[in-house]
Amino acid sequence: MKKLRIGVVGLGRLGKVHAQNIAYKIPNAELTAACSIVPAELEYAKQELGVTDVYSDYREMLANxxxxxxxxxxxxxxxxxxxxxxxxxxxxVFSEKPLGVDVAQCKQAEAAVERHPDLTFMLGFMRRYDKSYAYAKKKIEEGAIGTPYLVKATGIDPEAFVDGAIRFAKTSGGIFLDMAIHDIDLMRWFLGCEATEVYAMGATFKHPEFKEAGDDETGVAVYKFENGAMGMVHVGRTAPYGYHVETEIVGTEGTIRISAVPEKNQAMVYNVNGACTECVGSFPERFAEAYLIEMEEFVNCTLEGKQPGTNVYDGTKSTVIGYATTEAWKTGKIVEIK
Structure with a gap:
């Protein structure tokens, strides 16, 4: 069996998920190199992943x-x-989202992809590969809810990880570029058209460190799409009960709701607190299967000389919308999305 030899750059929380999938769960892939500026992450690559070819310089890894x-x-x-x-x-190249933190960066990536049509590029919008979201897309295409005209999305990270979010706030690009990109991509995907206007606002009630970094801990945005459809996004970083992600697509003939309760599993505990369902704890846990499926897609497309469904232009369009959302959030004005 021909194997795709892969080098991973970045071995933080999500980097470890991808690296483990490549190393242990995808038969036609092989993790042969790792790069990080964090010595502990390189040690992890050696000890936990069996990768001996490690680098602290990215260009050196590409060259050698x-x-x-x-x-x-x-x-x-x-x-x-x-x-x-x-x-x-x-x-x-497989790159995690977002493609870039401004449009100029995205155009730089677009030009590079266009220079190399023989190479496979994929952007990590993994929710498209989650079985529930893929099922919803299929039902929409089959006409199960008529014409979709509203997407409502919620994504709130757990309070347990807020310290990391605070450290990252100064370089994240702002709460909407950091946290709403997946929801923005899904709105475009489900509605089948592009956003034209956005109004957004943010608030910080619990952790003033976000404000000090020029960010917010919670954000809400409302979108108008070119066909008259609407979108609503609520993102945050302080869910006390776990990782909360849900999406609702409303159509002329019905509605699809995905993860209305962010359940860890199908078990329910009955005790002095009532009937309780434990919530999923983090995005790597909630989307573990989706991360594996999307990496399998990248590997298979590369070995077969194909391009995947999520491309560099999806990244640019989502970043354009995210950037406009950030502008709306900062100015308090309705922003036209060009």
Whole structure:
């Protein structure tokens, strides 16, 4: 069996998920190199993943590692130049979202992808590969809810991880670019058209450190789409009960709700607190299968010489919307999305 030799750059929480999938769960992939500026992460690659070819310099890995492809799981602001460098070095590329933190960066990545049509590029909008979201898309295409005209999305990270969010706030691009990109992508996907206007606001009630970093702990945005459809997004970082993600698509003939209760499993505990369902604890736990399926898609597309369904232009369009949402949030005005 031919195997795709992959180097991963970035071994934080999500980087470890991708690295473990490549190393242990995808038969036609092989994790042959790892790169990180954090020494402990390189030690993790050696001890837990069995990777001996490790680098603290990304360009050195591109030049010297025995790899066919790169999986980029670094800070959002680093994605685009790393995508360009890898493609120009002749490597296939999978990059985590967002594509970039501004439109200029995204155009840089677009140009690199267009220069190398023979190489596979995929952007990590993993919710499209979650079985529930994929099922919803299929039902919409089959006409199960008529014409979809409203998408309502909620995504709130757990309070348990708020310290990391605070540390990341200064370089995240703001709450909407950081946290709403998946929901923005899903709105475009489910409604089948582009957003034209956005109004947004934010608030901080619990952790003033977000305000000090020029960010907010909670944000709400409302969108108008080119066909008259609407979107609503609520994102936050302080859910006390776990990781809360849900999506509702409303159509002329029905509604689809995904994860209305962020259940950990189907068990219910009956005790002095009542009838209780434990909530899923984090996004790697909730979307574990989706992360595996999307990486399998990248590997298979690369080996077969195909391009995946999520491309660089999806990344640019979502970033354009995210950037406009950030502008609306900061100015308090309705912003036209061009």
């Amino acid at each position: 590692a025995d790899i066919d492809a790169v999986v980029i799981v670094t800070t959002s602001s680093e994605h685009c130049w790393q995508i360009e460098a890898a493609l120009d070095a002749g490597k296939h």
